[in-house]
Amino acid sequence: MKTTLLLVFLIMLCACSAVHKKQDTQITEVIHIETAPVLDGKAMENFWNLIEWQSIDQNWIGGPYEHEDFNGKYKLAWNENALYILLEITDDVLYDKNEDPLKLWWNDDCVEIFIDEDNSGGLHQFNYNAFAYHVALDGNVVDITEEEEPALFNEHVTSAHTTEGNLSTWELEVKIFDEDFYKKKVLEPTILKPDKKIGFALAYCDNDQSVERENFIGSIFVPGEDKNQGWINADIFGTLVLKK
Ligand SMILES: [Ca+2]
Numbered sequence: 001m002k003t004t005l006l007l008v009f010l011i012m013l014c015a016c017s018a019v020h021k022k023q024d025t026q027i028t029e030v031i032h033i034e035t036a037p038v039l040d041g042k043a044m045e046n047f048w049n050l051i052e053w054q055s056i057d058q059n060w061i062g063g064p065y066e067h068e069d070f071n072g073k074y075k076l077a078w079n080e081n082a083l084y085i086l087l088e089i090t091d092d093v094l095y096d097k098n099e100d101p102l103k104l105w106w107n108d109d110c111v112e113i114f115i116d117e118d119n120s121g122g123l124h125q126f127n128y129n130a131f132a133y134h135v136a137l138d139g140n141v142v143d144i145t146e147e148e149e150p151a152l153f154n155e156h157v158t159s160a161h162t163t164e165g166n167l168s169t170w171e172l173e174v175k176i177f178d179e180d181f182y183k184k185k186v187l188e189p190t191i192l193k194p195d196k197k198i199g200f201a202l203a204y205c206d207n208d209q210s211v212e213r214e215n216f217i218g219s220i221f222v223p224g225e226d227k228n229q230g231w232i233n234a235d236i237f238g239t240l241v242l243k244k
Pocket residue numbers: 037038039040041042043044045171
């Protein structure tokens with residue numbers, strides 16, 4: 001009996017420890033910039049040239065896709081006000097299926113930015129422990145609120161993109177908010193400092209005129225069969241370390 005109880009206790013302990021984010025996996029060091037980029041979808045700023053590209057190549061949803069159908073890469077930089085993303089997306093068909101930004105927003109072509117301000121990991125579907133910002137082609141930013149409803153979070157992410165042929169170049173400014181941001185009288189992003197860790201992943205919902213999105217491609221390897229976990233669970237996010 002004692003052995004059985006001990007075994008049950010050990011299994012529970014393992015199960016509990018497995019839900020916490022392994023903080024040191026998939027680490028990216030992010031370089032500091034003095035001046036924010038001009039958000040115009042043109043990588044004219046010299047600092048962008050000095051930063052290495054990273055891939056968006058993990059197929060979280062959908063069948064195999066060709067290189068012309070989707071490929072994506074990104075660069076990151078930060079200053080005390082925000083995280084900055086330069087993103088190059090090749091997508092053969094740009095498709096805004098639903099004009100209403102709060103209706104089936106994940107079935108439009110969109111960039112999805114996952115942010116966990118304190119790198120805690122954990123569940124975030126109906127709270128602000130972490131965010132899954134869906135940035136639409138028209139710039140609207142959608143996530144789910146504590147009231148379990150979709151809402152616009154346009155003050156959190158500002159974007160611009162240019163498109164030439166199949167290639168879109170995005171520049172995004174992501175202000176980082178903690179889980180209590182909505183309790184404050186004034187919308188107050190976190191002031192970022194060197195060595196801060198932020199949970200992070202980036203993804204693209206690719207729809208080329210289908211009823212539902214055809215692929216959902218992320219920047220982070222997700223173990224197990226269900227790869228579509230980021231919108232609920234911040235444990236799968238990678239970790240950014242802000243470097244001065
Ligand atoms: Ca620019």
